[in-house]
Amino acid sequence: MILSIDLNSETPIYSQICNQIIKAIAKGQLKEGDELPSVRSLASDVGVNLHTVNKAYNALKADGFLIVNRRKGVVVNNKEAYQSTEAYETALHSQLEILVIESIARGLESSKLDEMITRIIEETKGGLS
Amino acid sequence: MNTILYMFIHLIMLVSFIIVPRISRQDIEFGVTIPSSAKSDPAVLAIRKRFYLLACIVGVVVIGFQILIKGPETTFMLILMTSLVAYVLVYMIAYNQMKDLKKKAEWTISDQKVHVDMMFRKRKLTVSSKWYLSYFFIVLITIGTAVYSFNGLPENIVIQMNAASGEMQLMEKGKALVFLICMQIFVMGLMIFVQHIIKQAKQSLNAENIEASIRSNVNFRYITSVIIFFLGLAIGITMYMSLLFSMGIIKNVSVVVITTFVLTFMPTFVLIVYSVKLGQDGSRLMDVKSDQIQVDDDIYWKFGMFYYNSNDPSVFVGKRVGLGWTVNFARWQSWAMLGILVVIIVATFYFV
Numbered sequence: 001m002i003l004s005i006d007l008n009s010e011t012p013i014y015s016q017i018c019n020q021i022i023k024a025i026a027k028g029q030l031k032e033g034d035e036l037p038s039v040r041s042l043a044s045d046v047g048v049n050l051h052t053v054n055k056a057y058n059a060l061k062a063d064g065f066l067i068v069n070r071r072k073g074v075v076v077n078n079k080e081a082y083q084s085t086e087a088y089e090t091a092l093h094s095q096l097e098i099l100v101i102e103s104i105a106r107g108l109e110s111s112k113l114d115e116m117i118t119r120i121i122e123e124t125k126g127g128l129s
Numbered sequence: 130m131n132t133i134l135y136m137f138i139h140l141i142m143l144v145s146f147i148i149v150p151r152i153s154r155q156d157i158e159f160g161v162t163i164p165s166s167a168k169s170d171p172a173v174l175a176i177r178k179r180f181y182l183l184a185c186i187v188g189v190v191v192i193g194f195q196i197l198i199k200g201p202e203t204t205f206m207l208i209l210m211t212s213l214v215a216y217v218l219v220y221m222i223a224y225n226q227m228k229d230l231k232k233k234a235e236w237t238i239s240d241q242k243v244h245v246d247m248m249f250r251k252r253k254l255t256v257s258s259k260w261y262l263s264y265f266f267i268v269l270i271t272i273g274t275a276v277y278s279f280n281g282l283p284e285n286i287v288i289q290m291n292a293a294s295g296e297m298q299l300m301e302k303g304k305a306l307v308f309l310i311c312m313q314i315f316v317m318g319l320m321i322f323v324q325h326i327i328k329q330a331k332q333s334l335n336a337e338n339i340e341a342s343i344r345s346n347v348n349f350r351y352i353t354s355v356i357i358f359f360l361g362l363a364i365g366i367t368m369y370m371s372l373l374f375s376m377g378i379i380k381n382v383s384v385v386v387i388t389t390f391v392l393t394f395m396p397t398f399v400l401i402v403y404s405v406k407l408g409q410d411g412s413r414l415m416d417v418k419s420d421q422i423q424v425d426d427d428i429y430w431k432f433g434m435f436y437y438n439s440n441d442p443s444v445f446v447g448k449r450v451g452l453g454w455t456v457n458f459a460r461w462q463s464w465a466m467l468g469i470l471v472v473i474i475v476a477t478f479y480f481v
Binding site: 003044045 | 246
C-alpha cells in the first residue's frame with residue numbers, strides 16, 4: 001500500500017496514518033500477518049518525528065488492528081481482534097449522530113445521505129475484487 | 130609515468146564533475162527543486178551550458194598547469210586541491226543562478242504530499258546477507274595463510290608500494306600482518322555498512338508516477354548494492370594478494386599492481402556507467418513531465434548540497450547533487466560517523 005501524507009493538512013499526521021492503514025485493511029490491501037515498517041523506518045520515510053508514528057501505531061494497537069509480533073515486528077492482527085462490538089457500535093452511533101444531525105440542520109435530504117454512505121461502502125469493498 | 134597517472138586523476142575529476150547535471154534527479158537542477166518539465170527550459174539549459182563551459186576551462190587550465198609544472202607528488206596534490214576549490218566555485222555559480230531563476234520563474238508547487246511505499250524495505254533492495262559469507266571466507270583464508278607461513282617470512286615485509294616509482298615501505302612482520310588483516314576486516318565491514326545504508330536510506334518517491342518511481346528506486350538500489358558487494362570482494366582479494374606478494378609467492382610486482390587496478394577500478398567503472406544510465410535514484414528510468422514542483426524542501430538543503438532538517442529523523446537521504454546518499458546533519462549520528470572517519474584517518478597515518 002502507498003501512504004500519502006499531506007504535511008500541511010489540518011488533519012493531524014498521526015490520524016492520517018491511522019485512517020489510511022484502516023482503509024487499507026478495509027480494502028483488503030493489508031491482510032492478517034502483513035508486516036508494517038518499523039516506527040523508525042516509517043518516520044524516516046515520511047520525514048516526521050518518531051512520536052507521531054508511535055502515536056498512530058499505538059492507537060491502532062489499542063483498537064486491535066495491529067499487534068506486535070516478537071519476530072516480525074508490527075503486523076496486521078487477525079480479524080476477530082478488531083471485529084465490531086457493542087461498545088464500538090455505541091461509539092460509532094454517537095459519532096454518526098453528530099454528523100447526521102448537522103446535515104439535518106443544514107437541510108440535506110436523507111436520500112443524499114444514504115447515497116453517500118452507499119458510495120463509500122461500494123468504493124471500499126470494490127477494492128476487494 | 131607519474132605525469133600520466135596525475136593526468137588520469139585530473140581527467141576523472143573533470144568527468145565526474147561534468148556528469149553532475151546529467152545524473153541528477155528529474156526535478157532537481159544544481160541542488161534546486163524545479164518542475165520536471167523545466168529541465169528543458171531554455172533558461173535552465175543556458176545555466177547548464179555555462180556550467181559545462183566553466184568546468185571545461187577549469188579542467189584545461191588544471192591539466193595544462195600539471196604539464197607545465199611537472200612537480201613532485203606534493204605539487205600534484207596542491208593542484209588537485211586547488212582544482213577542487215575551483216570546481217566547487219563553478220558549481221556555486223550555477224546553484225546561485227538556478228536560485229535566482231527559481232525566484233523569477235513563479236513555478237507553482239503541487240499539493241506537497243509525501244508518498245511512502247509501506248512495503249518498500251520488504252522489496253529486493255540489497256544483495257542477500259548470505260553473500261557476505263564470501264567476505265568471511267576471504268578473511269579466514271588471509272588469517273590462515275598468515276598464521277601458516279609466519280615463521281618462514283622475512284623479519285620485515287612490504288606493506289605499501291608506490292605503483293609509479295616502485296618504492297616500497299617495510300614494516301616488522303607481526304605488526305604488518307595484524308595491520309593488513311585489520312584493514313581487510315575494516316574495508317569489508319565498511320562495505321556491509323554501506324549495504325545497510327542502501328537499504329535504510331529514506332525513500333523519496335516521485336508523486337507524478339509512484340509505481341514507476343518505486344520500480345526505478347528499487348532497481349537503482351539493487352544494482353548499486355551488487356556493485357558495492359563486488360567492490361568489497363575485489364578489495365579483499367587485492368589485500369590477500371598483497372600478502373602473497375609479501376610472502377614471496379607472487380614475485381612479480383606488476384601482477385599485483387595490475388590486478389589491484391583492474392579489480393578495484395572495474396566495479397567503480399561499472400558503477401559510474403550505470404549511474405549515468407540510471408541517474409540518481411534511478412530517476413532516468415522514469416518519464417515524468419510535470420509543470421509543478423512536487424515537494425519544495427530547498428530550505429533544508431544548504432547550498433543545495435548539505436541536508437539539515439531537525440524535523441526529519443532520517444540519517445541517510447538521497448543526494449541532490451551527485452550520486453548515492455548523504456547524511457542529515459541535524460542528527461547526532463551523522464557527526465558521530467564523521468568523527469569516527471577522522472579518527473580512523475588520523476590513526477592510519479599515525480600507525481603506518
